[in-house]
Amino acid sequence: MPSTGAPFDWSLVDIAVPLSSDRLPGVSMAGFRHRGPASMDIAMVAHPSVTLLIDLSEGEGLVHRGHARDLRGSAVVGLLPGALRAGGRVGECLQIRLEPAAAAVVLGAATELTGAVVSLDDVWGRDAGRIEDRLRTAASWGERFTIAADLLGRRLGSRPRVAxxxxxxxxxxxxxxxxxxxxxxxxxxxxxxxxxxxxxxxxxxxxxxxxxxxxxxxxxxxxxxxxxxxxxxxxxxxxxxxxxxxxxxxxxxxxxxxxxxVAPWLAIDDVVWPASPPMRSPVTSGGHIPDFG
Structure with a gap:
């Protein structure tokens, strides 16, 4: 997935965030729908969380390029993965950020994920495909957030927590x-x-x-x-x-x-992740946040 050299255009991306009722401690979610006709290509920036990128696209979908190999489809990005790009012909994607303590419970593989990028199948096995199907066929982003919150909440409530x-x-x-x-x-x-x-x-x-x-x-x-x-x-x-x-x-x-x-990955951080302390005004030339009542 070579870089196109062109700046990423957030105005071609619709963004959705969950209602407060769908938020869990240590968990942040956002939905993205790319309306561009061509492949996207964006460099990820290290963040103090484990990131789930759940590909809800039809067709080619999400591609990740790290140090070793290309990875297609839904992925889990561990802490400190190094240089990584995400792209491909992405229609829709659910991004979930897990604080490390939450990731240790939800994924059960915190140590193994450090510095790694692995497919969602590698972490959740057959459940990964079923989860993707449920999220892909949901009628709205609001319903998707509710499904994801229920799944993560059950895992958080049924497994041993960190010390x-x-x-x-x-x-x-x-x-x-x-x-x-x-x-x-x-x-x-x-x-x-x-x-x-x-x-x-x-x-x-x-x-x-x-x-x-x-x-x-x-x-x-x-x-x-x-x-x-x-x-x-x-x-x-x-x-x-x-x-x-x-x-x-x-x-x-x-x-x-x-x-x-000027990294595009950071350009809308404070708009997408409302739990983060605001540091700048929301971008006005990028995507918008629908109101899911």
């Missing part, structure tokens, strides 16, 4: 935008730093230190996309200097801060 200490440490990392110190978190939960790091990695698939870097990068990327200067973003996000920011952005995306600032 409260691990969940607390993750919440603190998110709340501090990656600036909480791991030794302080360990002290707060009454564990040694070594024990917290080991349990955190075993249950979420990532060390607390690496998680903090990812959360901090996400905050910085959103500031860059909001139009803030790189030097200001570095200071606001807790980097030593602008060079430090540049190295971290390059590490997570393979891109420069300037390129991340």
């Amino acid at each position: 409260p200490e691990v969940a607390f440490a993750w919440r603190q990392l998110r709340a501090s935008r990656g600036r909480a110190r791991v030794d302080c978190l360990a002290h707060e939960v009454g564990w040694s730093r070594k024990r917290l790091s080991a349990r955190f990695r075993a249950q979420l698939g990532i060390t607390p230190k690496r998680a903090a870097r990812l959360v901090r990068f996400d905050h910085a990327a959103r500031l860059l996309a909001a139009g803030h200067a790189a030097a200001d973003v570095a200071a606001e996000s807790g980097y030593v200097d602008q060079s430090h920011l540049h190295r971290e952005v390059k590490s997570f995306t393979g891109l420069t801060p300037t390129a991340v600032a």
Whole structure:
């Protein structure tokens, strides 16, 4: 799936978000319908969540290109997958973001998914096809969100959760935008730093230190996309200097801060994911959000 070189046009995408009644803790969802006649091609940007991309298209559908191979159809994108593009002749797609603690419960494979992109079949087996069929034949995006929320809610309610200490440490990392110190978190939960790091990695698939870097990068990327200067973003996000920011952005995306600032993947983040703290005004030239009453 080579890049076309043309900027992605969000005005050709209709966007839907669920009502508050369909939202679950640690879970965010959005629906996309691409009205363009040609194939889409968009670079994904690392995010502190596990992402489910459920392809509801007819025909060729969604394609993912990572380091090793192309993957067609619905996929699960683990934490820290590296450079990844999504595209193909995509008609409709449901994107679900799972906080790592929720992903560990819903998918049951947090450690194995870190750094990986796998098909939904690899994770859910035969259930994947049945889920896709139910979502594809639903009469509206509202019905699709209800189906997805019911499925995820039942999994969240019927499986063992991660240790409260691990969940607390993750919440603190998110709340501090990656600036909480791991030794302080360990002290707060009454564990040694070594024990917290080991349990955190075993249950979420990532060390607390690496998680903090990812959360901090996400905050910085959103500031860059909001139009803030790189030097200001570095200071606001807790980097030593602008060079430090540049190295971290390059590490997570393979891109420069300037390129991340105009990444289409981030261009409508605050519109699509209303649970995120707003950082900029909604785009007016991109897709719209239908009101599902």
